[in-house]
Amino acid sequence: MLELRDLHTFYGPIEALRGIDLEISQGEIVSLIGNNGAGKSTTLMTISGILKPQSGDILFEGESIRESAPHKIVRMGISQVPEGRRIFPKLTVRENLEMGSFSGRGDAASAFEMVFGLFPVLQERQNQFGGTLSGGEQQMLAIARALMCHPKLLLLDEPSLGLAPIIVSKIFKTIREINREGVTVLLVEQNARAALKLSRRGYVLENGQILLRGNGAELLNNNDVKKAYLGEQI
Amino acid sequence: MPGEIPPKQRFFCYNLSMFLQQLINGLTLGSVYALIALGYSMVYGILELINFAHGEIYMLGAYFGIIFFGLFTAVGLTAFSLPLALALTFVLSVIFCASYGFTIEKIAYKPLRNAPRLSPLISAIGVSIFLQNFVMLTQGATDKVFPPIFGTAGFRFLSVQMTYLQLSIIVVSVILMFCLRFFVRKTRMGKAMRAVAQDKVMASLVGVNIDTVISVTFLIGSGLAAIAGLMVAMYYGLVNYFIGYVAGIKAFTAAVLGGIGSIRGAMLGGILLGLVESLGGSYISSEYKDAYAFILLIIVLLVKPGGLFGKAELEKV
Numbered sequence: 001m002l003e004l005r006d007l008h009t010f011y012g013p014i015e016a017l018r019g020i021d022l023e024i025s026q027g028e029i030v031s032l033i034g035n036n037g038a039g040k041s042t043t044l045m046t047i048s049g050i051l052k053p054q055s056g057d058i059l060f061e062g063e064s065i066r067e068s069a070p071h072k073i074v075r076m077g078i079s080q081v082p083e084g085r086r087i088f089p090k091l092t093v094r095e096n097l098e099m100g101s102f103s104g105r106g107d108a109a110s111a112f113e114m115v116f117g118l119f120p121v122l123q124e125r126q127n128q129f130g131g132t133l134s135g136g137e138q139q140m141l142a143i144a145r146a147l148m149c150h151p152k153l154l155l156l157d158e159p160s161l162g163l164a165p166i167i168v169s170k171i172f173k174t175i176r177e178i179n180r181e182g183v184t185v186l187l188v189e190q191n192a193r194a195a196l197k198l199s200r201r202g203y204v205l206e207n208g209q210i211l212l213r214g215n216g217a218e219l220l221n222n223n224d225v226k227k228a229y230l231g232e233q234i
Numbered sequence: 235m236p237g238e239i240p241p242k243q244r245f246f247c248y249n250l251s252m253f254l255q256q257l258i259n260g261l262t263l264g265s266v267y268a269l270i271a272l273g274y275s276m277v278y279g280i281l282e283l284i285n286f287a288h289g290e291i292y293m294l295g296a297y298f299g300i301i302f303f304g305l306f307t308a309v310g311l312t313a314f315s316l317p318l319a320l321a322l323t324f325v326l327s328v329i330f331c332a333s334y335g336f337t338i339e340k341i342a343y344k345p346l347r348n349a350p351r352l353s354p355l356i357s358a359i360g361v362s363i364f365l366q367n368f369v370m371l372t373q374g375a376t377d378k379v380f381p382p383i384f385g386t387a388g389f390r391f392l393s394v395q396m397t398y399l400q401l402s403i404i405v406v407s408v409i410l411m412f413c414l415r416f417f418v419r420k421t422r423m424g425k426a427m428r429a430v431a432q433d434k435v436m437a438s439l440v441g442v443n444i445d446t447v448i449s450v451t452f453l454i455g456s457g458l459a460a461i462a463g464l465m466v467a468m469y470y471g472l473v474n475y476f477i478g479y480v481a482g483i484k485a486f487t488a489a490v491l492g493g494i495g496s497i498r499g500a501m502l503g504g505i506l507l508g509l510v511e512s513l514g515g516s517y518i519s520s521e522y523k524d525a526y527a528f529i530l531l532i533i534v535l536l537v538k539p540g541g542l543f544g545k546a547e548l549e550k551v
């Protein structure tokens with residue numbers, strides 16, 4: 001469904017992605033793990049078209065999207081929950097969700113029904129400003145907003161960051177539910193154990209390059225991964 | 235300028251009718267400032283750019299008004315139906331000014347979108363100087379006259395005189411401001427505008443075309459400035475190529491006063507400024523009329539650095 005081919009992305013002179021190859025098939029949950037500064041967010045922003053790669057290609061359903069504008073990429077069905085949630089603070093919860101369906105993919109009424117089903121708290125809070133929600137609620141809103149366009153592929157950037165364990169497990173449960181509904185997921189996480197457990201396959205990113213790839217269980221048992229990302233002593 | 239009082243009356247006076255009279259003059263002037271201030275504020279909210287050329291759009295609105303109205307008079311449309319001639323004059327001026335605003339953004343600002351912040355500002359000043367000179371060269375350096383179709387017809391209440399033109403200016407401005415408020419709060423494009431003002435990257439990520447939103451912002455801002463310019467041309471009857479400069483600075487002050495980026499702030503800042511000028515001009519001294527705006531600005535900014543309705547810290551977090 002999505003294929004990154006030898007992707008290189010720069011911030012000015014800094015080469016943040018140094019040749020990324022990555023594939024996601026329809027219906028999968030794939031996780032992308034790596035340390036701070038490895039290039040995970042850069043990868044997602046390049047897929048979404050916010051950053052333009054210097055070289056390499058991005059194929060979505062067989063079509064190159066590397067030259068496409070961000071709003072066109074959303075229209076094709078790639079939706080992102082960015083790092084730090086980026087809720088519109090001065091829009092109400094409902095308006096934040098309406099913005100989620102701005103691209104006009106699918107029908108908004110059924111999307112509202114779906115996200116209120118997943119996160120009933122958002123329905124209670126719908127007339128409150130986004131900026132006044134708690135961190136956990138904001139994360140739910142960010143996910144809900146990304147779902148409003150009935151995406152084919154959902155990009156999630158560290159959805160568990162800064163949340164209490166109970167909320168984290170709820171979020172992960174929801175991601176699995178969303179995936180069961182047929183949405184393909186690319187999950188960026190620091191929380192490697194939870195992410196790898198959830199995913200069929202995973203990639204380990206280091207210094208802008210793919211260091212390791214494999215299925216979730218394989219990576220969980222990999223000694224390098226254990227040492228570097230799971231904090232285990234060997 | 236309104237607020238200009240015959241010398242005989244220019245003394246410190248608590249007379250109620252004079253106060254009301256100045257209130258009306260101030261409201262008239264203030265609604266015009268507010269209409270122009272909205273353009274500054276909207277553009278700043280979206281691009282963090284002070285569009286120095288905005289005052290020139292207002293000036294162009296006045297000129298287009300005179301040109302089109304003159305044309306309609308020449309072909310006999312004004313004699314046939316004054317309301318129709320006026321309506322067409324408004325519509326055409328708005329369309330022309332909106333196209334100017336749209337084009338200026340595409341030519342002078344868009345290529346500099348990722349440049350250091352000073353560059354588009356300098357570009358804006360360049361556009362402003364260009365438009366002033368363009369109008370001076372094509373229309374002449376002398377005053378142009380808008381025919382006094384309304385004269386001083388009006389009505390009195392409580393011994394206060396209000397012309398129909400003043401009433402129309404206030405009513406039109408209020409209606410436009412309500413329309414804008416509705417547009418920004420309730421429509422799809424209005425919500426996208428607010429989203430872009432708050433977080434451009436996120437707005438793109440939900441599928442907003444940032445370029446479209448920026449263009450719409452310039453179209454609306456310029457259209458409002460055109461109406462302001464045309465109404466002022468009718469009000470004062472005289473127009474020249476540099477009226478955009480002072481009006482622009484005043485309106486910009488109004489926008490900062492209200493909290494730049496805030497639509498409500500621009501409206502109230504404009505009206506407040508008009509009132510202060512008009513009341514200050516009659517009760518204190520009309521010599522310093524232009525200074526009151528800035529004194530008020532300094533006081534407000536000392537107390538509330540973000541302006542009356544400025545962004546609170548909350549939004550920065």
Ligand SMILES: Nc1ncnc2c1ncn2[C@@H]1O[C@H](COP(=O)(O)OP(=O)(O)OP(=O)(O)O)[C@@H](O)[C@H]1O
Pocket residue numbers: 011014016034035036037038039040041042043083190
């Ligand atoms: N706007 C920017 N300008 C310059 N360099 C940047 C910018 N954003 C990121 N970088 C650099 O690019 C590299 C990759 O950053 P990125 O944000 O993709 O990392 P990440 O894997 O998402 O890290 P984290 O887990 O901390 O979010 C880092 O070295 C970072 O310093």
Ligand SMILES: [Mg+2]
Pocket residue numbers: 040041042083157
């Ligand atoms: Mg990151």
